Amino acid sequence: MIKEALEYLVKLGNKDVVEVNGQAYATGSMNLLESPSARTIDVRSLSGLIDYLKSNFDELDNVLIQIESATSVVAYSTLNDDYNRQKWIRASALLPDFRFDSFYDSESFNIKLQSCFLDNDDRKIMLQVVGNIREEAVQTFGDDGVSQSVVARTGIAQVGDVKVPNPVMLSPYRTFVEIDQPESNFVFRMKEGAKCALFEADSGAWELEAMDNIKDHLMRELQDLIDSGDVHIIS
Numbered sequence: 168m169i170k171e172a173l174e175y176l177v178k179l180g181n182k183d184v185v186e187v188n189g190q191a192y193a194t195g196s197m198n199l200l201e202s203p204s205a206r207t208i209d210v211r212s213l214s215g216l217i218d219y220l221k222s223n224f225d226e227l228d229n230v231l232i233q234i235e236s237a238t239s240v241v242a243y244s245t246l247n248d249d250y251n252r253q254k255w256i257r258a259s260a261l262l263p264d265f266r267f268d269s270f271y272d273s274e275s276f277n278i279k280l281q282s283c284f285l286d287n288d289d290r291k292i293m294l295q296v297v298g299n300i301r302e303e304a305v306q307t308f309g310d311d312g313v314s315q316s317v318v319a320r321t322g323i324a325q326v327g328d329v330k331v332p333n334p335v336m337l338s339p340y341r342t343f344v345e346i347d348q349p350e351s352n353f354v355f356r357m358k359e360g361a362k363c364a365l366f367e368a369d370s371g372a373w374e375l376e377a378m379d380n381i382k383d384h385l386m387r388e389l390q391d392l393i394d395s396g397d398v399h400i401i402s
Contacts, residue, residue, distance in 0.1 A: 208256040213345045216258040217388045234402035237342040237377035260343045270362040273297050285338040300361050342377040346384050349373040378402045
């Protein structure tokens with residue numbers, strides 16, 4: 168009798184965990200180990216997140232929107248009985264590929280400037296320089312490590328030294344396309360073989376500006392839900 172009782176107690180302590188429909192249960196009594204949660208919806212724009220919240224498709228209330236970064240925004244539920252929050256939807260910015268701090272050949276750099284950056288005066292100057300350099304002619308002058316010159320075509324048949332601008336103010340696509348792209352300083356460098364690179368020079372201030380722009384955009388688009396108390400925004 169004692170042996171049987173001990174064996175029963177051992178069985179009680181040896182429960183396995185199984186998964187049913189994505190939820191974890193303990194065998195025996197099939198106790199649910201954690202509260203069920205819906206899969207987070209992933210979208211690639213602020214418009215997708217805004218449309219979902221405006222539609223009230225899942226009849227949500229008291230939604231908390233957190234602007235995590237310049238490229239990520241998440242909408243959370245209130246705390247459940249387990250003191251956890253449900254991530255209802257996440258918006259992740261869809262951005263072109265540009266590698267800062269890396270050198271490109273002049274042709275690739277020219278294409279990237281036109282496809283990954285908004286048009287402005289400094290971009291025009293850089294395109295003129297990069298589009299007309301001779302491959303063997305990048306040279307450095309001065310002792311400050313900043314100023315550079317290249318030999319570039321200045322006319323149909325003329326070739327002359329052109330000073331490379333530094334720093335340059337540019338607006339690359341670094342956040343959601345629905346909002347203004349922050350303009351910031353970059354160090355523009357060239358080296359032998361007509362290689363070109365951009366180095367960020369604003370200590371990340373652009374991201375704080377982008378997050379403020381995201382918040383302003385969401386507040387305009389979701390004003391009715393904010394006024395009703397159904398949506399709250401933090402960054």
